[in-house]
Amino acid sequence: MEFNILVLDGDGIGPEVVAQGVRVLSTAGKRLGHRFNYTYHAIGGAGIDTYGNPLRNETIEEAKKSNAILVGAVGGPKWDDPKAAVRPEQAILGLRKALDLFANLRPVKVFPSLKSASAVKPANIAKADMVVVRESTGGLYFGEPKQITETPSGRTAVDSMVYSEEEIRRILKVGFEIAKSRRKKLTSVDKANVLATSRLWRDIATEMGHREYPDIALDHILVDTASILLIKNPRQFDVIVTENTFGDILTDEAGVLTASLGMLPSATLSGSNTDKQNSSLGLYEPIHGSAPDIAGTGKANPIGTILSAALLCDYSLGLPKAAKMINRAVETVIREGHRTSDIARLGQTSISTEEMGDLIAQKVDSL
Ligand SMILES: NC(=O)c1ccc[n+]([C@@H]2O[C@H](COP(=O)([O-])OP(=O)(O)OC[C@H]3O[C@@H](n4cnc5c(N)ncnc54)[C@H](O)[C@@H]3O)[C@@H](O)[C@H]2O)c1
Known part of the structure; x- marks a missing residue:
């Protein structure tokens, strides 16, 4: 071909x-x-x-x-x-x-012979094997307004985190479907204690989990906790689904696992x-x-x-x-x-x- x-x-x-x-x-x-x-x-x-x-x-x-x-x-x-x-x-x-x-x-897999080359303890990363599903056309990187403006008291900058229900649904669906073909565990990472977009995200994830994917074990964790667990116990993750900025940062962190x-x-x-x-x-x-x-x-x-x-x-x-x-x-x-x-x-x-x-x-x- x-x-x-x-x-x-x-x-x-x-x-x-x-x-x-x-x-x-x-x-x-x-x-x-x-x-x-x-x-x-x-x-x-x-x-x-x-x-x-x-x-x-x-x-x-x-x-x-x-x-x-x-x-x-x-x-x-x-x-x-x-x-x-x-x-x-x-x-x-x-x-x-x-x-x-x-x-x-973003698949993250630790090659056994590279365990000792990682900055993380080999015992922590043994058998780590996950896929991070990162939303990549929305959130902070695209939301409007996005600008720096001059004001009488100095410059002010704004970035906007915007997600529609449809954008959240379609990326969560990808996460659930990939989890279905793996160990059937989906972790949705958000910042629902602070961000409105995250609260909508969590709501939709919970509803989709109940209605469409009852066989997938869904859990929600805050992005700050996720950044700790990724280093302390990465094996617990199968599929992670998250918004654009969180996914960008967490997968760079995951790079440390793979050396x-x-x-x-x-x-x-x-x-x-x-x-x-x-x-x-x-x-x-x-x-x-x-x-x-x-x-x-x-x-x-x-x-x-x-x-x-x-x-x-x-x-x-x-x-x-x-x-x-x-x-x-x-x-x-x-x-x-x-x-x-x-x-x-x-x-x-x-x-x-x-x-x-x-x-x-x-x-x-x-x-
Ligand atoms: N998708 C993209 O095109 C993309 C993504 C991230 C950063 N950037 C851009 O890249 C530029 C540099 O950014 P940065 O330094 O923050 O991040 P970086 O990922 O380029 O580098 C971070 C560190 O990792 C090392 N590194 C990265 N890739 C490596 C490889 N293949 N082999 C060995 N070592 C490697 C670098 O030497 C550096 O020390 C910036 O202009 C940034 O905006 C582009």
Whole structure:
């Protein structure tokens, strides 16, 4: 079969990790007799530098014609001027909004051989395996008004957390459905003691749990408690569903469990393909940012991007076999002891971004 993939490298380490994701994806495709056609567009800071625009309409149109989108990360100090009219982040947020990709799935799995590389006690993280379902087109990142205004007594800034009932229902449905296919436990994370949006969220979750998903064990916890339990006892979580900002922060925290932010992949979907039965357009990216502190040094860990390529095969291309091959190749390379510097223990030899990509591609070819 033939598939069209839009590749958006972005900034900083984006191009470095995406190159390895594409290499591994192509190797899996070739082994299984599929053909992937890649189209590259500049977005984020690179889009601002080239076109004066972080996300052009041409890119959105190209995305609509594609089977999937593979993204690196955007942003960096060069484009950090708070007064700038255009910002790199507008690319990712704009794509999610334009394509209505509202369900950001972030699987968090601790590789047994990396337990000791985590800053968290190995006993706490053993067997941690969860999926965080993060709402990704609403909440604080999108709500209006959002502005800084001059007032006689100084500047005032406002961000708005807005959620409609429909937006909450559709993301909760994704959470319940994923829980159904796993250990049947859904934890809804909110801040219902303070926020009106959270009280509506909790109300709808409780009602859906009773009426539509009586077989799923649903519990509600406050986001502050969630941030503690994620470190103290992550094994208790199966599926977490939460709003945009909380999900963003909690999954970065979850990166600590897996030894590095560079290990975590993500898929952002429209909801129709979360059961993997109806392949449709999705956006796949590692959860980390553009890591300007290590860009160009060959130190970036490409595994989050490579695992995102596996999710891409599973959710958007309908190629579970390719996804399994990639996941197995990553597991094997890690088990054999190969490490980029972010996941190496003190004194352990580390390899470069490209060497890690090479090893994983070779495993995909040979396993
Ligand atoms: N989706 C996105 O495009 C996205 C997400 C988050 C942050 N950002 C942007 O990225 C820029 C940098 O943000 P930040 O420094 O807060 O977060 P970051 O995720 O880029 O980096 C945080 C830390 O993790 C390390 N790290 C991240 N990815 C790594 C990898 N693959 N391998 C090894 N180490 C890795 C970095 O070196 C850094 O020390 C900012 O401009 C921010 O806005 C973009």
